[in-house]
Amino acid sequence: MVINELRRLPHNAPWGLFSSDERHRRAALEQYCPRSEIGVHLHNLLAHYRFGEGNMAHTTEDMKREAREWLIEHYLDQLDPEDRLKGLDPEQRLKGLDPEERLKGLDPAFIQAWLAKQRKDH
Numbered sequence: 001m002v003i004n005e006l007r008r009l010p011h012n013a014p015w016g017l018f019s020s021d022e023r024h025r026r027a028a029l030e031q032y033c034p035r036s037e038i039g040v041h042l043h044n045l046l047a048h049y050r051f052g053e054g055n056m057a058h059t060t061e062d063m064k065r066e067a068r069e070w071l072i073e074h075y076l077d078q079l080d081p082e083d084r085l086k087g088l089d090p091e092q093r094l095k096g097l098d099p100e101e102r103l104k105g106l107d108p109a110f111i112q113a114w115l116a117k118q119r120k121d122h
Contacts, residue, residue, distance in 0.1 A: 017046050037067030 003019045006012045008027045016028025029047060034040040041063045076084065085093055094102055103111060 017042075034067075034070070037064055037071070040067035040070045 001015070003015050004021050004024060006015055006019075008016060008024065008031070010031045010033065013028040013031040013033070016024050017032060019025045019028065025046075029043070032039075032043055034043050044063075044066065
């Protein structure tokens with residue numbers, strides 16, 4: 001395969017990032033759509049070192065944070081609500097809800113039993 005002779009199509013963009021032709025590299029960089037944290041880091045590395053553009057992560061933590069931000073910006077709205085909540089602890093899931101919203105859907109008997117226990121314990 002000769003990278004410089006590949007057609008400039010989105011599915012060839014990862015290969016085009018390594019072209020010796022600068023126009024080809026720039027076109028590939030614009031078409032390249034990272035789908036992972038490593039992909040975002042690769043995109044940033046190439047943009048920074050080849051063209052002096054983009055944000056270069058200085059640490060692994062920076063790279064992960066930037067990749068996470070990119071994924072949230074580009075893909076969060078495509079996830080189902082359940083997928084969005086995976087990995088969040090209960091406090092994070094409930095953050096921002098008013099007390100009445102938190103109680104919706106709970107069995108009133110459960111709420112009363114919990115309140116009775118709280119009164120007994122305090």
